[in-house]
């Protein structure tokens with residue numbers, strides 16, 4: 156009963172997501188660690204759903220990671236963002252979709268600050284003209300790429316080859332969803348479902364047959380903390396936050412963790428390895444970790460994409476237990492191969508975790 | 510000289526992030542940093558709103574303002590719509606502007622952050638760039654990154670990226686004309702000034718300690734001497 160009540164709160168709180176015609180902007184962390192996820196996003200939206208998603212090589216970082224590490228002033232970040240928005244306008248778009256949650260949060264903050272302080276907005280427009288000779292603009296609609304996959308979740312389900320269901324028992328898989336903090340903690344109205352009951356990933360899990368795990372530390376930060384990870388001596392901060400989340404979710408025996416932030420899947424994947432090596436502890440069964448994936452990787456698996464085309468070989472925690480449960484075929488021989496089967500050797504095998 | 514509080518109030522993040530704080534401590538209860546470090550965002554917000562110059566100066570010189578992870582979890586929960594995370598960002602900026610950041614171990618880390626992150630932005634157009642992310646400094650990135658680093662081009666090609674390539678795509682080479690625009694943005698908005706200021710202070714310190722630039726970088730990157738932790 157209580158769960159149904161919560162579901163109602165989740166589904167009541169929605170944001171407007173235009174159906175088509177977007178200017179697409181990439182994420183620095185995701186290009187480095189999950190480039191195939193961005194490729195899957197573009198393939199799904201452009202080729203399967205026939206949407207117009209435009210990308211230009213001229214866009215850059217939004218500066219968000221440097222800004223949240225205090226390495227650049229607010230005015231610098233805002234002018235870089237104004238440049239991104241100006242490119243959107245230059246290419247004839249007014250809907251803006253970004254791949255990064257840090258960007259998304261910073262865009263929300265920036266647009267809100269411009270609304271509140273028109274003088275500042277004018278100054279940024281001047282900066283933009285002086286530095287780039289570009290015309291200032293703000294998006295009519297700003298969305299995160301996960302908002303779009305959420306919007307199309309039922310269409311994806313209609314094309315599904317596999318479901319988030321144990322193909323042997325027919326039982327739904329237990330899925331933890333982890334939402335990037337900057338998705339809606341600052342501006343709850345900008346995220347699907349708000350900050351307390353964000354539905355963006357839960358909606359995908361349900362549409363694709365899985366069961367959402369509700370656990371005590373569900374909304375706790377993964378621990379990225381920007382400077383708390385980039386500087387070696389601070390890294391314990393990052394590790395201890397991930398550890399806290401895993402200890403909290405462990406009793407629920409999740410089959411999968413799905414995320415919508417660039418850093419979270421990296422940290423929740425890699426810190427499982429560090430915990431295994433230092434504490435001898437693994438959170439999956441038989442020495443495995445719990446696979447951590449991006450929403451595009453999960454959408455791709457549901458749609459029947461090859462796991463190695465999706466880049467699952469570049470995760471430290473092997474996806475095999477999940478693939479086996481979902482009944483997805485894969486060729487272990489191909490896992491670490493380059494293009495056209497080129498031999499690239501393979502990573503050192505670990506004893507502490509698989 | 511202009512009061513520190515008045516300088517803080519010029520920061521839009523403070524103007525947005527500080528209404529009357531009622532000292533309820535909700536921010537501290539939700540804060541991941543407060544669990545790990547000896548850190549209490551409630552106290553920081555309270556000091557700022559007290560306008561006590563001496564206490565604000567102490568904050569700017571301390572490790573405390575550098576403990577926050579900028580997750581913004583506190584923003585959702587504050588009953589007065591304060592944003593302690595934004596207040597911290599304003600304090601950090603002022604700490605850099607005044608040079609006080611050099612007086613704390615965590616503040617001195619600005620050198621590493623500016624060098625790495627601004628370097629990536631200006632040289633490549635990305636905050637994080639794989640050729641500058643080394644397994645040697647990031648063993649936690651796992652054996653899979655150790656392997657990937659050895660085969661960067663091949664792995665990115667396999668995954669459909671356009672590594673260093675022309676035109677759009679993941680990890681494309683961002684055209685020089687666009688990088689020049691980023692540089693101009695840095696020059697006119699205080700980005701370059703911050704980088705230079707941090708570097709100059711760091712090099713002065715390195716000289717005092719008799720360290721080369723690389724030795725100083727490594728010291729700042731790894732040093733953890735302060736009584737930072739809760740446990």
Ligand code: SF4
Pocket residue numbers: 529530531532533534535536537550551554586587588589590591592593
């Ligand atoms: S939650 Fe808000 S009102 Fe309460 S102590 Fe923190 S900043 Fe002050």
Ligand code: SF4
Pocket residue numbers: 536539540541542543550576577578579580581582583584593594597
């Ligand atoms: S933004 Fe900083 S102060 Fe606020 S909850 Fe996160 S770590 Fe704590």
